[in-house]
Amino acid sequence: MLNAAIRSGGTYLYRDLCKFNYSTAISVCRQFNTTQGQFQKLAQFCSKSILRSFNNKSVTHNTYVKTNKIIMPEEQKPQVVFVLGGPGAGKGTQCSKIVERFQFVHLSAGDLLREERAREGSEYGTLIESYIRDGKIVPVEVTCSLLENAMQNSGKTKFLIDGFPRNQDNLDGWTRQMSDKVDFLFVLFFNCPEDKCVERCLARGQAGSGRSDDNLESLKKRIQTYNNDSLPIIKHYEQIGKVQQIDANPSADEVFKNVEKVFVDAGFQ
Ligand SMILES: Nc1ncnc2c1ncn2[C@@H]1O[C@H](COP(=O)(O)OP(=O)(O)OP(=O)(O)O)[C@@H](O)[C@H]1O
Numbered sequence: 001m002l003n004a005a006i007r008s009g010g011t012y013l014y015r016d017l018c019k020f021n022y023s024t025a026i027s028v029c030r031q032f033n034t035t036q037g038q039f040q041k042l043a044q045f046c047s048k049s050i051l052r053s054f055n056n057k058s059v060t061h062n063t064y065v066k067t068n069k070i071i072m073p074e075e076q077k078p079q080v081v082f083v084l085g086g087p088g089a090g091k092g093t094q095c096s097k098i099v100e101r102f103q104f105v106h107l108s109a110g111d112l113l114r115e116e117r118a119r120e121g122s123e124y125g126t127l128i129e130s131y132i133r134d135g136k137i138v139p140v141e142v143t144c145s146l147l148e149n150a151m152q153n154s155g156k157t158k159f160l161i162d163g164f165p166r167n168q169d170n171l172d173g174w175t176r177q178m179s180d181k182v183d184f185l186f187v188l189f190f191n192c193p194e195d196k197c198v199e200r201c202l203a204r205g206q207a208g209s210g211r212s213d214d215n216l217e218s219l220k221k222r223i224q225t226y227n228n229d230s231l232p233i234i235k236h237y238e239q240i241g242k243v244q245q246i247d248a249n250p251s252a253d254e255v256f257k258n259v260e261k262v263f264v265d266a267g268f269q
């Protein structure tokens with residue numbers, strides 16, 4: 001259909017663009033000399049669903065990118081920060097503070113998996129429970145789809161993705177499914193000694209977290225998974241200069257002072 005549109009050289013465009021999804025519509029427009037005026041005409045002509053997609057995709061208003069003679073609205077991709085660190089390092093605690101201070105959306109991969117596990121009729125409930133109890137990493141197809149849906153449903157554009165990517169399978173799946181759709185900023189890495197991680201998770205369990213993995217047996221497995229599978233991913237991002245490391249040992253408020261500095265230095269107000 002795209003090729004037919006391109007061959008027809010423009011006349012086809014206004015009539016039939018409404019049948020395309022957003023990405024195809026943009027792609028078609030880019031291949032014609034679509035002026036700002038034509039684009040507006042197109043927008044008027046297109047079906048409501050396309051217009052809704054344009055709005056949802058946060059087309060930056062009044063911003064037009066000029067590439068040769070083609071003038072198109074620039075699409076702002078969602079910005080993503082990955083938040084990593086050992087179990088109990090304080091990722092969730094710090095994410096709540098970042099949300100409050102910088103208005104990011106916090107998406108915890110672990111929370112999304114627990115929600116999916118609890119969802120009536122979920123085909124993945126049993127699988128997720130066995131992975132969580134054993135401290136193993138759920139196949140990326142499940143986790144990445146939960147993350148993508150949550151991002152889309154939020155209607156927002158700044159995301160903290162907490163507890164992901166946790167292993168090579170997570171990273172590969174994200175690269176396949178999401179890397180072209182987002183603007184990845186950096187990894188926020190909470191570095192915390194192992195004994196402190198264990199102490200915090202056990203205290204969280206004793207305080208009534210209700211988590212089936214806040215016990216010593218699961219924790220040993222989670223720490224093993226972290227050391228074997230997650231640390232190499234953090235090292236990978238370090239090698240490409242994409243890690244912001246934070247000492248997670250001090251009190252939560254002290255830790256946040258350093259976190260805040262990272263975000264301010266990255267241009268957030
Ligand atoms: N800096 C801190 N000092 C002391 N306790 C902390 C600190 N940060 C978090 N905690 C406590 O430690 C526990 C674990 O914190 P949190 O849930 O934020 O960790 P997490 O890294 O998200 O854990 P997980 O990966 O297991 O989900 C919580 O009970 C929290 O209140």
Ligand SMILES: Nc1ccn([C@@H]2O[C@H](COP(=O)(O)O)[C@@H](O)[C@H]2O)c(=O)n1
Binds near residue numbers: 133222
């Ligand atoms: N990318 C991920 C993240 C988490 N899991 C599973 O959930 C457990 C709990 O994660 P928390 O971040 O809430 O501690 C974790 O031990 C894994 O079993 C996952 O599979 N993939």
